Amino acid sequence: MTESRHKLPVDTERNQLEYDESFWQSKLELDDIHSSRKPHLVFSLMVYLSLPIGQFFWWIFTSGIPTVKTRATKFLTFDATAADTAPHKFWPATLFNNWHTHAICSGHMHNTIIDPCIHHLVLEESDRLISNADFKISIRKLTIDNLRNLADPEQLMKRYQDEAPRTWKILDTFTSSPNRYRKEKARNKAKENQGTELAAGGDSSDEDIPDGNDNEGQSDLGGSIPKPDGFLRTPALVCLLSGSFLEFSRSHAC
Numbered sequence: 210m211t212e213s214r215h216k217l218p219v220d221t222e223r224n225q226l227e228y229d230e231s232f233w234q235s236k237l238e239l240d241d242i243h244s245s246r247k248p249h250l251v252f253s254l255m256v257y258l259s260l261p262i263g264q265f266f267w268w269i270f271t272s273g274i275p276t277v278k279t280r281a282t283k284f285l286t287f288d289a290t291a292a293d294t295a296p297h298k299f300w301p302a303t304l305f306n307n308w309h310t311h312a313i314c315s316g317h318m319h320n321t322i323i324d325p326c327i328h329h330l331v332l333e334e335s336d337r338l339i340s341n342a343d344f345k346i347s348i349r350k351l352t353i354d355n356l357r358n359l360a361d362p363e364q365l366m367k368r369y370q371d372e373a374p375r376t377w378k379i380l381d382t383f384t385s386s387p388n389r390y391r392k393e394k395a396r397n398k399a400k401e402n403q404g405t406e407l408a409a410g411g412d413s414s415d416e417d418i419p420d421g422n423d424n425e426g427q428s429d430l431g432g433s434i435p436k437p438d439g440f441l442r443t444p445a446l447v448c449l450l451s452g453s454f455l456e457f458s459r460s461h462a463c
């Protein structure tokens with residue numbers, strides 16, 4: 210993660226707000242201010258004071274004042290009890306997704322926030338994989354059972370998902386996301402199923418006519434590894450091979 214050359218000052222000298230509730234009680238009547246108008250009041254004050262939004266955000270999340278830290282912490286806390294669509298479930302994600310939809314800043318967000326963050330996280334996961342003893346083979350202690358366990362696809366996939374979940378998700382997105390053909394096929398299948406359900410008294414003996422992929426939806430790795438509809442081979446196999454090649458390339462001098 211890169212650090213800015215120009216650092217804003219951090220307010221660590223004060224332990225309380227200079228303007229407390231008693232100051233505002235003599236200026237405002239809260240009963241007369243609706244909750245929908247409070248943001249307007251705060252922002253109008255920022256405009257009047259010529260206080261930049263960025264400087265205000267920086268002060269909030271670097272201040273050592275207990276009252277400010279408590280509210281900043283609450284803002285950064287994930288609310289597991291809230292509905293998935295609730296904006297307060299995780300405010301940083303809500304704001305980030307809002308910013309990400311604005312074309313004026315999306316490119317800069319990718320270059321200055323997402324790319325460095327992905328680099329840091331993926332490198333961290335790569336280090337964990339390299340240092341994981343489960344991926345190392347000791348010739349002296351090698352047995353048939355150990356070799357079978359090491360080469361077992363389900364065990365390998367679990368290790369990759371445990372040690373490198375974000376890297377696995379990236380590889381999985383590349384390999385298992387439906388292309389245009391699979392999307393069209395899924396839409397046609399949904400229409401056929403809907404027509405079959407609406408048909409009254411129709412003969413359902415030909416509902417499951419094979420389309421040439423007898424093993425579609427079944428795993429070709431064995432066990433319980435799923436295979437998405439429309440795939441002739443399990444995408445997880447490509448993830449395993451890709452991840453193995455990437456780690457081998459980094460951990461061995463070529």
